[in-house]
Amino acid sequence: MNRPVIVTVLQCKGGVGKTTVATTLAASAHLAGLRTLLLDLEDPKHRGLSSMWFALRSPESPLRELVTHLAPETWTPTHFASVAAGYDFVVCDAPASLARATQAAAISSDIAIVPMLIGPAEIFALEPVAELIDEANRQRAKTNVPALPWACVLNRVECGTRENQAMAEQLVTRVDLLGTVLGDRIAYRRAIASGESALTYKPRDVAAASEAWALFEAVAGRTSLASRRLRAPAEAKKTPAKRPVRKAA
Numbered sequence: 001m002n003r004p005v006i007v008t009v010l011q012c013k014g015g016v017g018k019t020t021v022a023t024t025l026a027a028s029a030h031l032a033g034l035r036t037l038l039l040d041l042e043d044p045k046h047r048g049l050s051s052m053w054f055a056l057r058s059p060e061s062p063l064r065e066l067v068t069h070l071a072p073e074t075w076t077p078t079h080f081a082s083v084a085a086g087y088d089f090v091v092c093d094a095p096a097s098l099a100r101a102t103q104a105a106a107i108s109s110d111i112a113i114v115p116m117l118i119g120p121a122e123i124f125a126l127e128p129v130a131e132l133i134d135e136a137n138r139q140r141a142k143t144n145v146p147a148l149p150w151a152c153v154l155n156r157v158e159c160g161t162r163e164n165q166a167m168a169e170q171l172v173t174r175v176d177l178l179g180t181v182l183g184d185r186i187a188y189r190r191a192i193a194s195g196e197s198a199l200t201y202k203p204r205d206v207a208a209a210s211e212a213w214a215l216f217e218a219v220a221g222r223t224s225l226a227s228r229r230l231r232a233p234a235e236a237k238k239t240p241a242k243r244p245v246r247k248a249a
């Protein structure tokens with residue numbers, strides 16, 4: 001059995017889109033036919049949105065079999081390895097406080113994805129992230145695991161503004177930015193509130209759905225899944241699938 005790909009979505013700031021990105025990645029992987037697990041690293045006392053996300057979903061949802069678990073603060077890299085076994089793709093949704101479970105997830109992950117908003121001060125929010133990753137790398141080095149790759153993804157981008165474009169161009173010289181962004185779209189809010197993703201939420205927002213899939217492809221392309229041909233699900237297609245035409249009686 002292949003080793004699962006483990007992706008941790010982390011940022012020390014709240015409200016930047018960690019849960020949106022984590023649920024988007026998990027939903028896309030699930031729809032692409034990968035055995036997928038979403039792990040919520042939020043303190044169980046606070047129950048993060050990821051672990052409630054599945055409970056909001058209707059039983060008819062295409063995501064009904066997407067498994068979600070809480071990962072308690074006490075979890076070690078060994079817990080992550082044993083829970084991840086049997087899955088192809090595991091997404092860890094970290095809380096804003098870079099807690100112990102986040103550290104353990106970073107030690108076990110194949111890549112960390114860091115959502116960022118566009119703004120002149122956003123770069124400073126990356127300092128604690130870099131520290132956490134440095135610490136994880138010290139632990140990884142002890143067992144000869146290579147350094148954890150990490151990349152930022154711009155979230156809530158207001159499309160078409162020149163100021164945003166200029167700031168994004170500056171950022172790209174300072175951090176590794178994924179070549180895809182998530183726009184500021186109501187579809188992401190509505191989707192998450194109903195246990196869905198931009199790919200499965202109806203009424204469908206075609207732009208959000210194709211962005212969501214592009215994000216997954218960009219992340220998967222930086223992991224061992226790059227060599228695997230991932231078939232885009234019907235939900236990721238730019239034009240919605242035609243409804244079957246019912247023949248007149």
Ligand SMILES: Nc1ncnc2c1ncn2[C@@H]1O[C@H](COP(=O)(O)OP(=O)(O)O)[C@@H](O)[C@H]1O
Pocket residue numbers: 013014015016017018019020021049155156157182183184185186188189190192
């Ligand atoms: N791309 C987006 N477009 C519109 N709303 C978004 C987007 N990303 C996140 N949000 C909203 O912003 C809020 C915080 O996002 P969330 O993913 O929960 O952040 P975090 O997990 O980092 O705290 C939520 O209400 C979410 O629906």
Ligand SMILES: [Mg+2]
Pocket residue numbers: 018019020048049094095
């Ligand atoms: Mg969150």
